Amino acid sequence: SGRWARAVAILKELEEKCAAPVGKLRQVADAMTVEMHAGLASEGGSKLKMIISYVDNLPTGDEEGLFYALDLGGTNFRVLRVQLGGREGRVLKQEFEEVSIPPHLMVGNSHDLFDYIASELAKFVASEDEGDRPPAGRQRELGFTFSFPVRQTSISSGTLIKWTKGFSIDDTVGQDVVSALTSAIERQGLEMNVSALVNDTIGTLAGGRYYDNDVIAAVILGTGTNAAYVEHANAIPKWHGPLSKTGEMVINMEWGNFRSSHLPTTEFDTALDSESLNPGEQIFEKLISGMYLGDIVRRVLLRMAKEAALFGDTVPPKLEVSFILRTPHMSAMHHDTSPDLRVVGTTLKDILGISNTSLKTRKLVIGVCDVVAKRGARLAAAGVVGILKKMGRDSSPRDGGQVPRTVIAMDGGLFEHYTLFSTCLEVTLKELLPDDVAAAVAVVHANDGSGLGAALLAASHSLYL
Ligand code: ADP
Numbered sequence: 001s002g003r004w005a006r007a008v009a010i011l012k013e014l015e016e017k018c019a020a021p022v023g024k025l026r027q028v029a030d031a032m033t034v035e036m037h038a039g040l041a042s043e044g045g046s047k048l049k050m051i052i053s054y055v056d057n058l059p060t061g062d063e064e065g066l067f068y069a070l071d072l073g074g075t076n077f078r079v080l081r082v083q084l085g086g087r088e089g090r091v092l093k094q095e096f097e098e099v100s101i102p103p104h105l106m107v108g109n110s111h112d113l114f115d116y117i118a119s120e121l122a123k124f125v126a127s128e129d130e131g132d133r134p135p136a137g138r139q140r141e142l143g144f145t146f147s148f149p150v151r152q153t154s155i156s157s158g159t160l161i162k163w164t165k166g167f168s169i170d171d172t173v174g175q176d177v178v179s180a181l182t183s184a185i186e187r188q189g190l191e192m193n194v195s196a197l198v199n200d201t202i203g204t205l206a207g208g209r210y211y212d213n214d215v216i217a218a219v220i221l222g223t224g225t226n227a228a229y230v231e232h233a234n235a236i237p238k239w240h241g242p243l244s245k246t247g248e249m250v251i252n253m254e255w256g257n258f259r260s261s262h263l264p265t266t267e268f269d270t271a272l273d274s275e276s277l278n279p280g281e282q283i284f285e286k287l288i289s290g291m292y293l294g295d296i297v298r299r300v301l302l303r304m305a306k307e308a309a310l311f312g313d314t315v316p317p318k319l320e321v322s323f324i325l326r327t328p329h330m331s332a333m334h335h336d337t338s339p340d341l342r343v344v345g346t347t348l349k350d351i352l353g354i355s356n357t358s359l360k361t362r363k364l365v366i367g368v369c370d371v372v373a374k375r376g377a378r379l380a381a382a383g384v385v386g387i388l389k390k391m392g393r394d395s396s397p398r399d400g401g402q403v404p405r406t407v408i409a410m411d412g413g414l415f416e417h418y419t420l421f422s423t424c425l426e427v428t429l430k431e432l433l434p435d436d437v438a439a440a441v442a443v444v445h446a447n448d449g450s451g452l453g454a455a456l457l458a459a460s461h462s463l464y465l
């Protein structure tokens with residue numbers, strides 16, 4: 001029928017607009033490299049903030065003692081306790097707890113948010129085994145993973161530039177987040193020193209490096225997306241601080257804010273952006289990350305419902321509700337391999353209130369998920385190639401020497417759970433690199449590496465060294 005043809009045409013048009021062939025991805029990768037240079041050259045020189053992390057020495061394996069980490073970066077936060085046993089013992093013991101953040105605290109005030117976090121931390125500390133207590137006269141030490149853009153002022157201080165990922169608390173912006181946390185910890189009557197402030201990319205890089213010396217970059221694909229990598233300290237013109245002892249400096253790119261005319265975008269992206277909490281910002285993130293993919297799919301389905309009566313004569317009211325279809329729902333539908341696409345059927349029914357869908361409608365819905373997920377995964381791969389290019393690791397060494405092994409540590413719920421997404425990312429990465437380089441590049445899942453990384457950085461920046 002004409003209606004069905006109209007729905008198919010909408011999918012076709014989506015496919016064309018979202019297409020990310022190799023040629024386009026190379027342009028995106030090149031633009032990423034150019035922006036990286038610009039962001040390193042001067043403060044405000046690029047959409048990429050290229051934040052200096054003050055981490056110039058990544059973990060070596062010699063770290064020892066009891067350390068805590070606290071990871072705040074999206075929907076949940078985690079508290080972690082590790083006993084590090086040095087080169088031989090490594091991670092002797094690791095315990096963690098995950099707590100979700102009540103939504104009202106994400107848009108309330110700074111004091112309440114940090115009080116909540118500190119109180120959960122205090123509960124966790126109280127569960128410490130007697131044998132794990134710090135020696136008398138020594139404070140507990142914590143690495144704080146805070147995954148929002150921060151202007152770092154030392155390894156253990158930094159001011160919040162802006163909230164992202166659905167957080168919006170005006171009075172935190174411009175504040176030192178370590179002071180805010182420290183005050184809240186004191187209000188709990190807890191004695192604990194915040195020895196390192198990092199974000200999840202830096203934490204993941206540090207955690208990844210602890211296990212594998214060839215880890216040189218980290219990418220987060222979760223609620224949001226971001227990347228960090230190891231830069232030569234002398235390749236950062238905007239850096240006027242003390243010289244790095246190792247000659248290296250870890251850079252937090254804040255790549256979620258990348259944008260380029262080469263990015264394939266659609267009317268759905270434009271509408272999502274303009275209706276978001278941060279219009280005009282985090283454009284790359286809005287094409288790639290878990291917070292947004294499901295909502296892009298919803299918008300496409302809504303247009304199909306309105307213009308092609310895909311779900312009958314009336315538009316299902318729930319389809320009009322922003323963020324009602326989450327990326328885990330999209331992923332569950334996309335991975336459905338049952339002959340009658342049962343998961344697609346129940347998801348449409350349970351989440352969107354759409355019952356009695358035909359098999360061909362369900363297939364069309366999967367088609368939409370496929371286009372949106374693959375565009376995101378391919379763009380993320382292009383971003384990684386941009387980093388490799390900046391590091392001179394996207395081609396064989398000019399002296400004809402061996403291609404160095406290059407490992408990228410990845411983490412985040414999207415990468416971990418959305419297999420079709422992560423597989424597409426890895427395949428695309430290999431597609432974009434010459435064969436010998438592709439063979440030397442590995443992507444590893446650094447499962448919760450960020451918390452461990454923060455604890456390791458607290459250890460290497462301990463008060464008691
Ligand atoms: P955060 O990024 O909030 O620190 P995570 O790394 O755990 O936390 O990522 C959580 C995000 O991962 C969710 O917001 C969601 O978008 C995405 N996600 C979680 N589970 C799945 C899933 N099964 N399929 C696809 N995406 C998922």
Ligand code: MG
Binds near residue numbers: 074200222
């Ligand atoms: Mg996280």
